[in-house]
Amino acid sequence: MKIPYTTEIREDTGLYNAKAGMWLFLASEAMLFGALFSAYVFLRIGAWEGEWPHGLLNVPIGAFNTLVLITSSLTVAMSWTSLKMGDLQRYRRFQFVTLFCAAAFLGIKGWEYFDKFNHYEIWLKEPVSSQEYPQLAGHFADPDQPVASVIGHIEGIGPFQTLASLQEEGESAVELHPDAFHYRLSARQQAELRKAERPSDPAVSHGADAEHASVRIDLSRIARMSAFVPRHGTFFATYFTLTGLHALHVLGGALMFAFILWPGARMWRDDPERYTNSVEVAGLFWHFVDLVWIFLFPVIYLL
Amino acid sequence: MSSHEPGLIRKYIFSTDHKVIGIQYALTSLAFLFIGLMLMLLMRWQLANPGQPVPIVGGALEGLLGEPAGEGKISADLYNSFGAMHGTIMIFLGVVPLVFGAFANYLVPLQVGAADMAFPKLNMLSYFLYLIGGVIMLVSFFVPGGAAQAGWTSYPPLATIIPTDGQTYWLVAMVFLITSSLLGSINIIVTVMQLRVPGLTWMRLPFFVWSEFVTAFLLLLAFPPMEAGAILQLMDRLAGTSFYMPHGLILSGQPATGLSGGGSPLLWQHLFWFLGHPEVYVLILPAMGIVTEVIANNTRKPIWGYRALVGSALAIGFLSMVVWAHHMYVTGMGTGISMFFQTTTTIISIPSVIIMTCLMLSLWGGAIRFTVPMLFAIAFLPMFGIGGLTGLPLAFTMADVALHDSYYIIGHFHYVVAPGTIFAVFAGIYYWFPKVTGRHMNRGLGYLHFWGSLVCMNLIFFPMLFQGLGGMGRRMSDGGYIYSAAHPSNEGVIGSLSDAVVQLNGVIAWSALALAAFQLPFIYNFFYSAFAGRPVENDNPWQATTLEWQTPTPPPHGNFTQEMFVYREPYAYSLHANEPAGRAPESSATAGEFVDFEAQNQPLGAAVTTEMPANQASIL
Numbered sequence: 001m002k003i004p005y006t007t008e009i010r011e012d013t014g015l016y017n018a019k020a021g022m023w024l025f026l027a028s029e030a031m032l033f034g035a036l037f038s039a040y041v042f043l044r045i046g047a048w049e050g051e052w053p054h055g056l057l058n059v060p061i062g063a064f065n066t067l068v069l070i071t072s073s074l075t076v077a078m079s080w081t082s083l084k085m086g087d088l089q090r091y092r093r094f095q096f097v098t099l100f101c102a103a104a105f106l107g108i109k110g111w112e113y114f115d116k117f118n119h120y121e122i123w124l125k126e127p128v129s130s131q132e133y134p135q136l137a138g139h140f141a142d143p144d145q146p147v148a149s150v151i152g153h154i155e156g157i158g159p160f161q162t163l164a165s166l167q168e169e170g171e172s173a174v175e176l177h178p179d180a181f182h183y184r185l186s187a188r189q190q191a192e193l194r195k196a197e198r199p200s201d202p203a204v205s206h207g208a209d210a211e212h213a214s215v216r217i218d219l220s221r222i223a224r225m226s227a228f229v230p231r232h233g234t235f236f237a238t239y240f241t242l243t244g245l246h247a248l249h250v251l252g253g254a255l256m257f258a259f260i261l262w263p264g265a266r267m268w269r270d271d272p273e274r275y276t277n278s279v280e281v282a283g284l285f286w287h288f289v290d291l292v293w294i295f296l297f298p299v300i301y302l303l
Numbered sequence: 304m305s306s307h308e309p310g311l312i313r314k315y316i317f318s319t320d321h322k323v324i325g326i327q328y329a330l331t332s333l334a335f336l337f338i339g340l341m342l343m344l345l346m347r348w349q350l351a352n353p354g355q356p357v358p359i360v361g362g363a364l365e366g367l368l369g370e371p372a373g374e375g376k377i378s379a380d381l382y383n384s385f386g387a388m389h390g391t392i393m394i395f396l397g398v399v400p401l402v403f404g405a406f407a408n409y410l411v412p413l414q415v416g417a418a419d420m421a422f423p424k425l426n427m428l429s430y431f432l433y434l435i436g437g438v439i440m441l442v443s444f445f446v447p448g449g450a451a452q453a454g455w456t457s458y459p460p461l462a463t464i465i466p467t468d469g470q471t472y473w474l475v476a477m478v479f480l481i482t483s484s485l486l487g488s489i490n491i492i493v494t495v496m497q498l499r500v501p502g503l504t505w506m507r508l509p510f511f512v513w514s515e516f517v518t519a520f521l522l523l524l525a526f527p528p529m530e531a532g533a534i535l536q537l538m539d540r541l542a543g544t545s546f547y548m549p550h551g552l553i554l555s556g557q558p559a560t561g562l563s564g565g566g567s568p569l570l571w572q573h574l575f576w577f578l579g580h581p582e583v584y585v586l587i588l589p590a591m592g593i594v595t596e597v598i599a600n601n602t603r604k605p606i607w608g609y610r611a612l613v614g615s616a617l618a619i620g621f622l623s624m625v626v627w628a629h630h631m632y633v634t635g636m637g638t639g640i641s642m643f644f645q646t647t648t649t650i651i652s653i654p655s656v657i658i659m660t661c662l663m664l665s666l667w668g669g670a671i672r673f674t675v676p677m678l679f680a681i682a683f684l685p686m687f688g689i690g691g692l693t694g695l696p697l698a699f700t701m702a703d704v705a706l707h708d709s710y711y712i713i714g715h716f717h718y719v720v721a722p723g724t725i726f727a728v729f730a731g732i733y734y735w736f737p738k739v740t741g742r743h744m745n746r747g748l749g750y751l752h753f754w755g756s757l758v759c760m761n762l763i764f765f766p767m768l769f770q771g772l773g774g775m776g777r778r779m780s781d782g783g784y785i786y787s788a789a790h791p792s793n794e795g796v797i798g799s800l801s802d803a804v805v806q807l808n809g810v811i812a813w814s815a816l817a818l819a820a821f822q823l824p825f826i827y828n829f830f831y832s833a834f835a836g837r838p839v840e841n842d843n844p845w846q847a848t849t850l851e852w853q854t855p856t857p858p859p860h861g862n863f864t865q866e867m868f869v870y871r872e873p874y875a876y877s878l879h880a881n882e883p884a885g886r887a888p889e890s891s892a893t894a895g896e897f898v899d900f901e902a903q904n905q906p907l908g909a910a911v912t913t914e915m916p917a918n919q920a921s922i923l
Contacts, residue, residue, distance in 0.1 A: 001418045001861035005497045017421045017497050024489045028527045035528035035574055039535060039546070042570050048550065051565060162543075162561055224561065231543035233563040241538055 007274045022281045026288050029249075033292050036242055040299065043234045053235050056183055056228065058112060062301040065108050066293060069250075072101030073290040076257075076283045083276040088268060091279070095261050098286075102254035109247050116228035116236070117159035119179060122217060123149045123224045135213045138180035141189065150215070152178040159227040166219060173218045174225070239300055246296060249289045256282045319423035320860055324430050325409030326739065329732075332400040335437060336725075337822075339393040342385045344819055349377040350782035351812035371449055382780035383452035384444070384469065390455025391473065394582065395480050396437045398720060401728055402589035403484065403522065404433065407491050407515040410735065413851035413858060414509050416500030416867040416904075421493040429486035436479030443472035454778065456579070459547035459571050463539045464554055471540050474533045481530045488519035495519075500850075502869035506613070507903070509849045509873040510606065513613050514592030517620040518585050525581035525624065532574030539566075547571045569634055576627035584623040586720055587687070588616060590727030591658055594680045597730045598662055600847045601677035602669025603899055605874040608661035615654035615661075622651040632703045641700045648698040655691055659684065670877075674845075675749030679730035682757050686726060690718030693768060708778070711771025714764050722760040729753075729825070736829075737844050741856045742836030748828040755821030762814035766807040773804035782808040848875050848902050867904050875901040 004010075005017050013020065044052055079094035127146035128136065139147050154174050157166070166174065226232040230240045260278055267275040309318075318324060345364070348357050354376060357364060361375020371381040412420055420426045443450040448467025451457065462470050495508070495516045508516075535546040543561070550564035599606045606612065628636065628644040662684055671677065693715040696702040706712060729752070736744050775783040784790060786800045793799040843852040854863055877899045 003417070003419055003421060003423070003498070005421075010497050013496055015497070017493055020493045020496055021422060021425075021489050024492055024523060025485075028485055028489075028523045031524050032527035032531055035531035035577070036535075038528075039531065039570055039574065042567060042573070043546070043565065046567050047565055164561055224563075226563070229542070230538060231545075231563060234545060234565040237538060237542075237544035237546060237563075240542075241535065241544075245534070 007271065007277055016277060018277060018281045019284070022284050026284065029288060029292075033242075033245075033295075036245070037295065037299065040238050040242070043238065047234065051233075053233070056116075056235070057239070057301045058115070059301050061108060061112060062297055065105055066297050068101050068105045068108070069290045069293050072098045072105070073287050075101065076279075076286050080276065080279050080283050083272075083279055086272075092261065095257055098257060099254055099261075102250055102257075105250055106247060106254075109243065113240075118153055119151055119183070119228045120154045120174075120176070120225055121149050121151050121228070121232060122174070122176065122222055124217075124221055125223045126221070133215055135215050136178050136180065138178065150176060150178060150217075151180050151183050152176040152215075159229050161225075161227070162231070163219065163222055163225050166225075171219060173216050174222075175214050176217055177214045242296060242300065246289065246292055249292070253282065253286045253289050256285065317427060319419070319427050321408050321412050321420045321423065321426060322739075322858060322862075324426050325405050325407075327430055328400050328404035328408055328433070329406075331434060331437065332397050332405060335392050335396040336398070336401070337826075338441075339389050339397050340819055340822070342389040342392070344815055345377060346382060346385050346389065347808075347812040347815040349382055349780065351808040353781035353784050368444065368449065377780075379780040380452060381449065383454075383778075384450040386778065387451045387454050387457070387473075388440070388444070391440065391451070393720070394455065394586070395477070396433075396440060398586055398724055398728070399484065399582070400433055402593075402724065403491075403515065403518055403585065404430070404487060406511075406589060406593065406728075406731055406735075407518070408487070409739065410851055411491055411512055411515050412494055412498065413854065413862055414512050414849050415495055415498055416503060416850045416863065416869065417494055417498035418861045418863065420490045421497055422490050425486050426490050429483045429490070432479050432483035432486070436476045436483060439472055439476035439479065443469040443476070446472060456575060457536070457571075458575075459536060459539065459568055460549075460552060460554075463536065463547060464559075471537070474537045474540070477533050478530060478537075481526045481533070484522045485526060488522040491515055491519040492523065500867040500869055503850075503903075504869075506610070507869055507872055509592075510595040510609065510612050510616075511589075511592035513616050514588040514595075517616045518588045520620055521581040521585050521588075521623060525578045525585075528574050529578030532571055532578075535574075536571065569631070569636060572631050572634060573628070576630045577624075579630065580627040581623045583716075583719070584619055586724045588619065590683065590687075590724040591616075591662070593727045593731040593734075594662060594683050595665075596847075596849070597676045597680040597734050598665050599874040599876065600734075600845050601672045601674055601680070602666055603672070603876045604665070604669050605872070605876060605878070606661065607664040607667070608657075609872070609874070611657055612661050615657040618654040619651060619658075622647060622654070626651055629698060629703070632700045633707045638700075645698060645700055652691070652695065652698070659688060659691070674733075675744070675746060675753060676730040676734035678750070678753045679726045679733065682753070683723060683726045683730065686718060686722035686760070690715060690720075690723050693718060706771060708776055709771035710767045710775045710777055713777050714767030714771060717764045717767070721764065722757070726756075726760075729756075732829070734845070735851075736832065737839045737856070738851060739857055740833045740836070742832050742834075742838055743844070744832040744836060745828050748824040752821060752825040752828070755824075756818060759814045759818035759821060763811050763818060766811055770804050770807055774798075774800055775804055843902075846898075846900055848900050849873055850903055853902050853904050868906075869903045870905065870907050871901060871903055873903060875903070 003017070005015075007016055009016050015023075075094040075097040079091045079098065082088075082090035082094060127148045128150070129146040130137070130140040130143045136147075136150055139150055154161075154176055157174070228236055230237045260275075260282060264275070264278065267278070314320075315323060318327075345357060345360075348355075356375035357377065361372075364372040364377075365375050368381065371378045371384070377385070408420070408426065412418070440450075446468040448465075448469055450467070450469040451462070451473035452465055452467060453459075453462035453470065457470065457473065495512060499508070535544075538544045539546050539548065545563045545566040547568050547570060548559070548562050548564055548566045549568060552559040552562065552564065595606055595612065626644060626648045628640060629648045632641050632644075666681070693711070697706060697712065697715065733744055733749055736742070770783075771777075775786075779785070783800050783805050787793065787802060787805040788796075788799045789802050789805065790799070839856055842854065842856045845852070850867060850869070851858070853867075878901065
């Protein structure tokens with residue numbers, strides 16, 4: 001029994017089977033990510049005024065990761081071209097770069113996640129003023145304006161604690177090391193503060209000094225607290241769900257390439273055309289995943 | 304390698320042969336249909352006799368499910384579980400895998416003349432994903448808190464805050480099922496696109512293949528948004544996010560704590576119904592395809608309006624993607640949006656009516672053979688007709704506001720799915736059984752099954768329409784008793800449910816029991832005939848034209864023993880009936896044989912290869 005058009009192209013459709021299948025799969029993937037992007041639009045339109053946070057993500061790192069993915073798409077295309085020209089070695093070299101890029105992307109993404117997990121936001125029952133807590137300096141863009149929430153590190157409690165879980169553990173207060181610098185101030189304000197050279201200001205120097213200037217906040221004053229994890233709010237929920245799902249796709253694509261590159265390479269001897277096709281089909285998937293990121297980056301990081 | 308006979312496990316369990324996988328799908332989904340039927344019986348008992356212990360199986364129920372079924376009674380929570388799981392099992396584990404997994408898997412490669420599906424291994428994978436999803440769904444009955452309780456639609460915030468792990472199982476199972484049907488749909492589309500034999504042009508495809516082709520596109524494009532929705536709901540349940548939890552949520556009189564809020568329950572409804580409505584056409588299009596095949600074969604004439612059928616199926620496929628929010632008129636999403644969906648919903652009834660009209664007109668002037676499959680196919684027409692027509696008032700916002708969430712809805716969509724789709728499924732089973740097993744099903748038992756089911760289905764679902772018009776809501780675990788005039792606390796209350804409306808529950812319960820009883824002849828017939836039924840006389844016992852009948856019975860691995868080439872349209876029945884013998888193709892009139900059809904692969908004007916059974920009446 002032989003199934004036709006596994007490698008050769010059917011005339012009226014212009015496709016071999018696997019390519020047709022991959023295009024259809026990508027159509028469904030487009031619907032999947034399309035639905036998630038729509039959910040993002042839906043939630044953001046419905047968000048209360050001032051509720052949607054800005055500037056919580058690291059734009060330069062995100063931009064660099066975009067570059068990494070685009071590079072990998074390029075090397076995938078080059079590796080497929082190399083195979084078409086019969087040059088297995090060149091294909092291998094390009095695919096090593098692709099896999100390196102994939103690993104770099106996931107590593108950077110993981111570092112970004114970790115950095116987010118490190119920060120807690122605490123919403124207070126009553127807004128606090130700069131007079132009461134001078135340590136929270138960076139939070140007050142306008143010193144006369146009290147703020148409803150504060151951001152910082154909390155040592156030794158891990159990223160997934162909530163007010164309820166802390167109360168259950170019998171804690172009465174949390175020790176917050178404020179870190180509003182990166183999150184509450186615009187780039188211009190940050191630059192101005194740096195220019196002012198006030199290294200003793202704990203909110204400015206985000207380092208060893210900051211730890212000394214911690215704030216002790218009684219749990220009874222806290223309305224709600226969460227690290228920068230999905231439960232933090234709809235923004236981080238969307239961010240982690242969308243980028244997490246995308247990262248799984250990157251991982252899947254990389255595994256596919258790795259499989260074709262090593263255990264699947266025997267096919268090159270038996271059926272080089274089919275082998276080349278498998279790289280093309282996996283490449284289609286890879287370009288799609290790349291494309292999703294090209295939408296994700298501006299939508300989540302920039303808007 | 305290829306001549307090597309695979310072992311039993313490779314041949315019957317981990318098989319990549321589309322026919323074996325089709326049979327696996329059929330047996331599994333029929334088993335799920337049966338489970339769904341049993342859940343329905345338990346619910347009907349509870350509705351007719353609220354709070355009474357279930358007779359006979361009450362003890363077993365308590366032993367199995369523990370406290371929610373204490374004293375053999377169905378508690379309100381358990382009733383909710385049964386309701387949610389009846390819907391889920393019937394739709395996602397029963398009917399869809401049956402019409403798409405089983406029928407499409409078995410028949411589409413045969414009807415397009417292919418040796419197998421385009422991706423046989425993927426095909427096996429999609430069956431096992433379906434099986435895993437089904438097992439997870441069943442296991443959820445036994446986890447703390449019991450199975451999902453928020454209805455088959457799983458609307459949050461209710462679905463999210465309900466204190467049972469069953470909902471999480473439900474979501475995980477759905478992700479498996481969605482992935483399964485995704486792979487299946489890719490397989491079907493590629494098979495139809497790429498593996499059609501030479502000569503089988505698009506307009507020569509049997510309508511069944513067209514219907515499955517459109518269905519596959521619906522599954523491919525409509526399921527992912529629901530998958531996205533399920534992922535978000537999983538995040539809400541497991542990671543504590545608030546995708547569907549709005550600001551200011553009040554739970555049991557207390558403001559919800561620990562939630563960020565900012566989500567929207569409407570978001571789920573949009574994502575769910577973006578699948579949910581095309582899903583209706585996933586259920587009905589293959590049914591129409593099956594009925595078309597059976598009607599063409601048993602009226603012995605070409606289907607009336609083949610092109611109109613194909614065009615309508617495509618139109619339905621497209622339009623079904625833009626009607627979803629007509630399930631959401633009462634959510635307050637706004638009159639402008641309601642107007643849009645009201646319009647599209649009204650428009651989609653046009654292609655549906657065209658298909659029904661074509662099938663009705665196909666009966667006109669036919670030499671109808673009242674075989675068992677034909678009876679089911681004929682009954683499908685008015686039954687689906689009732690289902691479709693009762694849906695029209697629901698398309699209009701003004702009428703829907705009154706009818707929404709009432710038993711009228713239940714009656715309406717059950718008419719579409721139960722005596723509609725499931726009758727078509729029975730028609731298909733009786734029709735293709737001889738090809739799959741090489742044996743006929745028993746005709747007498749078939750008639751018993753048909754007439755019993757037809758009467759009972761109507762006795763079950765027609766009263767529901769009246770109950771709904773009488774004001775009975777769809778999710779009450781006591782069958783509306785608490786709102787009825789007979790309830791002591793409602794004495795003198797104007798607008799309480801009339802006694803007659805509540806008492807119809809009794810009629811429905813007895814009819815449901817009878818319906819279940821009338822499935823016994825079918826179950827017996829199915830298994831008995833598979834092993835000891837009357838063997839088929841030849842490979843084409845129904846004298847059908849399409850390619851699946853031009854193979855050995857049952858078809859071997861690889862399906863066809865010779866090169867296939869298609870010469871003509873799918874329904875070439877009685878084309879030369881009115882012509883003098885001399886002008887008909889030579890073969891049609893040789894040796895006094897009566898052959899009134901030309902198979903798709905029969906060369907133009909060449910000898911007929913299929914012989915007529917000696918005793919023509921035996922076809923009936």
